[in-house]
Amino acid sequence: MTDNLSDQQLEQRETEFQQRIDAEEKIEPKDWMPEKYRQNLIRQMSQHAHSEVIGMQPEGNWITRAPTLHRKAILLAKVQDEGGHGLYLYSAAETLGISREELIASLHSGSAKYASIFNYPTLSWADIGAIGWLVDGAAICNQVSLQRTSYGPYSRGMVRICKEESFHQRQGYHIMMTLARGSAEQKEMAQDALNRFWWPSLMMFGPHDADSVHSAQSMKWKIKRQSNDELRQKFVDQSVKQAEVIELELPDPDLKWNEERGHYDFGEIDWEEFKRSMTGGGPCSRQRLAHNIQAHDDGAWVREAMRAYESKKREAKDQAVA
Amino acid sequence: MSEHMQLFEVFIRSRRGLDHKHVGSLHAEAHAQALEYARDVYTRRSEGVSIWVVKSADIVASQEADCESFYDPLDDKPYRHATHYQLPEEVDSM
Numbered sequence: 469m470t471d472n473l474s475d476q477q478l479e480q481r482e483t484e485f486q487q488r489i490d491a492e493e494k495i496e497p498k499d500w501m502p503e504k505y506r507q508n509l510i511r512q513m514s515q516h517a518h519s520e521v522i523g524m525q526p527e528g529n530w531i532t533r534a535p536t537l538h539r540k541a542i543l544l545a546k547v548q549d550e551g552g553h554g555l556y557l558y559s560a561a562e563t564l565g566i567s568r569e570e571l572i573a574s575l576h577s578g579s580a581k582y583a584s585i586f587n588y589p590t591l592s593w594a595d596i597g598a599i600g601w602l603v604d605g606a607a608i609c610n611q612v613s614l615q616r617t618s619y620g621p622y623s624r625g626m627v628r629i630c631k632e633e634s635f636h637q638r639q640g641y642h643i644m645m646t647l648a649r650g651s652a653e654q655k656e657m658a659q660d661a662l663n664r665f666w667w668p669s670l671m672m673f674g675p676h677d678a679d680s681v682h683s684a685q686s687m688k689w690k691i692k693r694q695s696n697d698e699l700r701q702k703f704v705d706q707s708v709k710q711a712e713v714i715e716l717e718l719p720d721p722d723l724k725w726n727e728e729r730g731h732y733d734f735g736e737i738d739w740e741e742f743k744r745s746m747t748g749g750g751p752c753s754r755q756r757l758a759h760n761i762q763a764h765d766d767g768a769w770v771r772e773a774m775r776a777y778e779s780k781k782r783e784a785k786d787q788a789v790a
Numbered sequence: 791m792s793e794h795m796q797l798f799e800v801f802i803r804s805r806r807g808l809d810h811k812h813v814g815s816l817h818a819e820a821h822a823q824a825l826e827y828a829r830d831v832y833t834r835r836s837e838g839v840s841i842w843v844v845k846s847a848d849i850v851a852s853q854e855a856d857c858e859s860f861y862d863p864l865d866d867k868p869y870r871h872a873t874h875y876q877l878p879e880e881v882d883s884m
Contacts, residue, residue: 620807635870635874638877641881645877710881
């Protein structure tokens with residue numbers, strides 16, 4: 469679209485675009501936008517969509533083994549929601565002129581990323597509690613902020629998703645609370661899950677602001693509204709109280725209230741582990757991707773059958789008319 | 791065939807960032823004409839920044855009379871709501 473513009477016209481458009489952003493106006497699909505804004509959004513939104521869909525796997529792992537029928541029904545409903553969130557986000561990304569096929573292909577080729585947290589295994593039932601409480605809790609911090617993102621379809625998708633997410637976090641916390649108040653063994657299970665999921669949850673906010681490749685430009689374009697470090701701090705601050713109430717301990721010896729800052733200080737993340745997990749070296753990375761590819765391939769006959777059925781119906785209708 | 795032209799449904803986005811919302815319908819020969827009519831009829835007082843027109847015949851709608859059976863599988867799942875989970879007061883804002 470920008471092909472026929474002179475440099476001067478392009479600069480003029482970019483200035484107007486930035487003014488619109490600065491005035492807190494949303495950008496809508498048919499508006500002119502810098503190519504890099506479009507690319508940056510596709511990257512972030514597809515990464516977000518892939519995370520929702522890949523995230524169905526670690527939780528899906530416990531559907532058949534949930535401790536009660538009630539918990540099983542809840543978990544089914546939650547995993548179903550995640551699939552729905554993936555759909556909202558893929559559809560919103562498609563308004564930027566990229567096809568669903570292209571999005572899925574870049575997930576499968578490994579060129580698109582998803583949240584590294586889903587590369588960790590769910591070893592016990594308590595992990596389902598930890599994921600709801602912490603992983604969804606961290607996602608909510610991020611998504612509440614993204615409700616104010618500059619791209620209209622993304623922003624509206626986030627509003628819808630946030631409305632549905634609060635049940636996810638509450639059901640997870642409820643699982644943790646029930647275990648923490650149960651037998652000594654159950655409490656230990658809850659603590660163990662917290663120990664394993666706490667640091668990966670902090671990694672969900674991404675690298676430090678100073679090390680984040682896309683952050684500065686994304687903030688200027690208001691694709692992101694709060695920085696990685698700001699959101700991470702908010703998450704730590706809210707989690708401390710929540711852990712206290714159910715008498716579990718956050719696994720960080722450096723965690724301490726800082727009166728001067730009005731926030732909790734906390735220890736440094738193991739960034740080597742983050743990098744490993746992000747680039748396919750997480751404990752379950754290969755399994756997650758292989759499973760998604762297989763599910764996609766196994767579903768091919770369903771898509772084909774639907775197409776065949778529709779075209780048969782059309783033929784029958786055409787014949788009736790003729 | 792009606793002697794009127796085709797029916798179109800009109801949707802207006804009142805402000806950037808909001809969804810297009812259905813405002814009414816009108817008759818027109820084709821999409822481009824429908825868009826101009828919609829502008830003349832539905833946005834005389836700067837009601838919108840963007841208009842969608844859709845042929846009414848292209849809209850497929852569920853019927854309210856079918857609610858009971860159509861939504862039946864969704865109605866008995868109170869655990870889909872945040873309020874289903876009783877949490878201690880200190881953390882209840884979650």
